[in-house]
Amino acid sequence: MGGGALAREILHAHKGKSGILSSFSNIHLYDDNIEEGKRIDGFLCKGKLSQFISGTAVFGIASPIIKRNLFQKFPHWQQAQWLELIHPKADIQDPNSIKIGQGSIISSGCVLTCGISLGRFVFINLNATVGHDSTIESFVSIMPAVNISGNVYIEEGAYLGTGAIVLPGVRIRKYAVVATGAVVTKDVPEYSLAMGVPARFSPL
Numbered sequence: 001m002g003g004g005a006l007a008r009e010i011l012h013a014h015k016g017k018s019g020i021l022s023s024f025s026n027i028h029l030y031d032d033n034i035e036e037g038k039r040i041d042g043f044l045c046k047g048k049l050s051q052f053i054s055g056t057a058v059f060g061i062a063s064p065i066i067k068r069n070l071f072q073k074f075p076h077w078q079q080a081q082w083l084e085l086i087h088p089k090a091d092i093q094d095p096n097s098i099k100i101g102q103g104s105i106i107s108s109g110c111v112l113t114c115g116i117s118l119g120r121f122v123f124i125n126l127n128a129t130v131g132h133d134s135t136i137e138s139f140v141s142i143m144p145a146v147n148i149s150g151n152v153y154i155e156e157g158a159y160l161g162t163g164a165i166v167l168p169g170v171r172i173r174k175y176a177v178v179a180t181g182a183v184v185t186k187d188v189p190e191y192s193l194a195m196g197v198p199a200r201f202s203p204l
């Protein structure tokens with residue numbers, strides 16, 4: 001779903017010879033802003049998001065609110081087969097204690113240690129780390145090089161910008177946004193922006 005830069009990055013990353021998408025011969029894009037029939041990086045755009053009815057799918061959209069809203073708008077998407085994509089160069093250190101929900105994506109260079117739970121449609125971008133005993137709820141998006149310490153709880157739909165650091169024991173509440181480079185030392189209220197070092201909060 002989606003045909004922008006992120007969707008293309010995900011498709012290329014997971015299509016390499018050891019990637020899970022290499023076994024799919026026909027990979028198509030659905031995007032409201034790309035003309036039907038147009039090819040982007042060799043991938044054919046089949047039409048608007050509403051034209052995806054059933055099949056196997058991957059989210060190429062980073063905005064947590066857009067991901068959630070699309071599921072509300074198209075309830076039949078719940079029936080599709082959403083792939084979990086774990087890049088071969090991601091380091092899932094204790095697979096026995098790491099739960100990865102439907103449709104979640106873990107990019108190259110990520111490290112997840114132990115005792116971690118990811119909800120549905122979580123996206124973890126390049127070189128991010130997630131420490132022990134942390135929970136990341138559905139629709140959360142984590143941008144490159146984010147560092148999440150141990151015992152962190154990230155509620156549904158939060159967005160963590162590139163290079164943010166989250167200290168141990170912190171809770172980031174629903175649909176909060178953490179700015180690029182922020183150092184989060186305290187719990188972040190829901191629907192707020194956390195910015196700076198140490199992070200200060202303001203309503204979104």
Ligand SMILES: CC(C)(COP(=O)(O)OP(=O)(O)OC[C@H]1O[C@@H](n2cnc3c(N)ncnc32)[C@H](O)[C@@H]1OP(=O)(O)O)[C@@H](O)C(=O)NCCC(=O)NCCS
Pocket residue numbers: 125143144160161162177178179180181182195196
């Ligand atoms: C925090 C964020 C959401 C704010 O976006 P925005 O509302 O469009 O903000 P603006 O760019 O208009 O900047 C508003 C002010 O905040 C400052 N600012 C923006 N981002 C900042 C950051 N990460 N840390 C500190 N200050 C920041 C700007 O310098 C500006 O200050 P000024 O008013 O004194 O000039 C955005 O900067 C951000 O961090 N996005 C995440 C991007 C990302 O990680 N993308 C992933 C790509 S893979």
